[in-house]
Amino acid sequence: xxxxxxxxxxxxxxxxxxxxxxxxxxxxxxxxxxxxxxxxxxxxxxxxxxxxxxxxxxxxxxxxxxxxxxxxxxxxxxxxxxxxxxxxxxxxxxxxxxxxxxxxxxxxxxxxxxxxxxxxxxxxxxxxxxxxxxxxxxxxxxxxxxxxxxxxxxxxxxxxxxxxxxxxxxxxxxxxxxxxxxxxxxxxxxxxxxxxxxxxxxxxxxxxxxxxxxxxxxxxxxxxxxxxxxxxxxxxxxxxxxxxxxxxxxxxxxxxxxxxxxxxxxxxxxxxxxxxxxxxxxxxxxxxxxxxxxxxxxxxxxxxxxxxxxxxxxxxxxxxxxxxxxxxxxxxxxxxxxxxxxxxxxxxxxxxxxxxxxxxxxxxxxxxxxxxxxxxxxxxxxxxxxxxx
Numbered sequence: 434x435x436x437x438x439x440x441x442x443x444x445x446x447x448x449x450x451x452x453x454x455x456x457x458x459x460x461x462x463x464x465x466x467x468x469x470x471x472x473x474x475x476x477x478x479x480x481x482x483x484x485x486x487x488x489x490x491x492x493x494x495x496x497x498x499x500x501x502x503x504x505x506x507x508x509x510x511x512x513x514x515x516x517x518x519x520x521x522x523x524x525x526x527x528x529x530x531x532x533x534x535x536x537x538x539x540x541x542x543x544x545x546x547x548x549x550x551x552x553x554x555x556x557x558x559x560x561x562x563x564x565x566x567x568x569x570x571x572x573x574x575x576x577x578x579x580x581x582x583x584x585x586x587x588x589x590x591x592x593x594x595x596x597x598x599x600x601x602x603x604x605x606x607x608x609x610x611x612x613x614x615x616x617x618x619x620x621x622x623x624x625x626x627x628x629x630x631x632x633x634x635x636x637x638x639x640x641x642x643x644x645x646x647x648x649x650x651x652x653x654x655x656x657x658x659x660x661x662x663x664x665x666x667x668x669x670x671x672x673x674x675x676x677x678x679x680x681x682x683x684x685x686x687x688x689x690x691x692x693x694x695x696x697x698x699x700x701x702x703x704x705x706x707x708x709x710x711x712x713x714x715x716x717x718x719x720x721x722x723x724x725x726x727x728x729x730x731x732x733x734x735x736x737x738x739x740x741x742x743x744x745x746x747x748x749x750x751x752x753x754x755x756x757x758x759x760x761x762x763x764x765x766x767x768x769x770x771x772x773x774x775x776x777x778x779x780x781x782x783x784x785x786x787x788x789x790x791x792x793x794x795x796x797x798x799x800x801x802x803x804x805x806x807x808x809x810x811x812x813x814x815x816x817x818x819x820x821x822x
Contacts, residue, residue, distance in 0.1 A: 437729050438484075440466035442474035445491055449718020454726065468725045470718075473497060481506055486819070489725040491717035492517065492708060494637050494664070495738050504739040504790060507757045507817025511724045511736050515580035516716040517708035522584040524707055525632060525662050528686040529573075529589075531701050532630065532658040534565035569593035574628035576621060576644070577663065578603045578611065582634035587612050597624045625652045632660040633667050643669040650676040656683040662707050665689035673697070732794050732821040740792050741785035750780040750796040753821040759814035760791040767812050768793065775805040790816070 438460040439453070450459070460466055464482045471490050475497045488498060489511045503510050531537060542559065546552050571594055575586040578600035590596045590612045598611065599618040618624035625631065631653070635641045645659065646669040659682055661668050668685075670693040676682040677699050686701045687694055695702050708717070720736075727733045732755035733744045740757060758764055765784060772779060772795070781796035801820070810818050 435730075437467045437726075438462075438465050439725070440469045442469055442476070443472040443491075445470050445472070445721075446714045446718035448715035449491065449720075449722045452719055452722040452726070454730075457726070468729055470721055470725065471498065472717075481508060486817070487511065487725055487728050489513075489721040491714070491721040496637060498738075500739050505816070509728055509734055509740050509757070510738045511721070511728070511734070512738060513717045513720040513724070514736055516720045517710075517713035518580040518584050520710040520713035521581045521634075521662055521707040522588055523710075524688070524703075525581075525585050525660060526588060528660045528662065528688075528701070528703075529568060529592075529630070529632075532660060532684040532686050533568055535563040537701055539563040568630075571595065571629040572597065572627055573630040573632065574599065574618065574624035575632055575634065576600070576624065577634035577636070578607055579634060579636070581662075583607055583610050585632060585634060586615050590614050594630075597628060599624045621649070622652055625649055627654070628657065629654065630658045630660065633663040635663050635667060637664045642666050643672075645669065645672070647672040647675070650681055653681065655681055657681070658684045659686070661685070661687040661689065665691055665694075670694060730821070732819065734792060739787075740790055741787040743783050743785050743792055743794060745781065745783050745794045745796070748796050748822045751798050752796070752800060754795045754797065754801065755817075755819040755821050756793045756795075756809070756815065757817040758791055758793065758812070759816065760786040760789050761814045764791065764812070764814060765793065768795070768809065771805050771808050772797065772801075775802050777801060777805075 435456040437457045439457060440460055440463045465484060466482065467484055468487045469485060471488060472492055477499045485508055487509045488503065490498065491513060493512050493514055495510060495512055498510055500510050549555060569592060573589050573594050574597045575582050576599050578586065578598050586596050586598050596615045597618045598615050599621050633644065635644060641664065644667045650672055670691060673682060673685055674693060674697050677685060677697055684699050688703045688705050688707050690702050690704060694700060724735050731747055732753055734740055734742050778798045779795055780798050784791060784793045806818060809815060
């Protein structure tokens with residue numbers, strides 16, 4: 434019987450841990466782990482044991498995991514996109530209200546005057562200072578139409594807003610999930626110039642850094658309201674500070690406290706609450722555990738940050754072999770040649786590449802010899818060889 438040992442780098446929801454099947458145990462010794470589950474623990478300074486095959490993050494961002502080093506060591510890194518999407522969407526709804534109505538200012542005024550015996554009468558006189566706007570009929574631009582952006586766009590359409598979406602990399606599946614009334618912006622500039630609200634939901638990649646900057650703010654309408662529930666570096670700090678000071682941006686709501694943002698005028702800064710719900714933590718944990726098990730048990734990769742996704746289902750042949758390797762010419766030829774020399778018949782083969790690396794799954798009808806495995810491991814560019822079954 435298999436004995437898969439899993440190491441927890443952070444507290445992981447029991448809702449997810451209960452998904453582990455027979456043959457899996459939680460270990461306190463990282464050096465014997467076959468898989469690891471992580472949330473926020475920084476792993477860059479950690480040494481990875483030879484036994485470690487997969488790291489699954491119960492969340493989306495992976496800047497706490499040394500992805501390049503994992504790739505070189507043949508360790509698959511996965512995350513859980515979409516598992517916390519509803520939690521973030523609901524917080525964006527709250528942010529939309531915070532940007533439109535001066536709720537924070539009103540709450541602070543009430544607390545400041547809590548001891549005033551005439552507070553009820555004063556409220557009627559003072560409340561006009563906190564008046565805001567309704568969102569119905571307003572234009573909102575959603576930059577990034579992934580798992581979260583789609584939900585935000587559809588929600589805003591349900592609120593009666595005029596929604597413009599921009600994502601040059603939107604998938605066909607994602608496009609089908611958008612409501613019919615959502616308008617497609619051909620360029621980001623088109624969206625920036627007409628919208629009363631801008632909300633960003635883009636991945637944490639270098640191309641997203643300073644996406645909203647001095648030039649993009651200059652293209653926006655005066656009095657625009659900005660929501661940032663993507664990443665802190667998506668909005669340039671100095672540019673947003675200047676835009677807030679000049680009145681170009683009327684309100685900035687962000688989920689990422691920073692040395693500069695916490696001191697900016699007309700800004701509401703939340704303490705990174707986007708995925709902080711019990712349901713999101715449960716969903717992320719469950720998805721991470723399921724993906725981790727599917728890789729260890731079946732060799733299937735899903736939501737990987739460093740290797741291509743492949744789903745070969747459950748092996749119905751004698752054995753399944755899995756190879757993580759560099760994306761180089763004749764790699765498949767070398768693999769199949771060694772199989773032929775060993776007298777093996779290949780029942781099923783799947784191969785996919787991703788930039789400089791690739792992944793191959795072979796289902797074979799008899800046992801592979803140790804000599805053949807050694808030959809495969811010595812192929813130049815081979816990163817990891819696994820006998821899955």
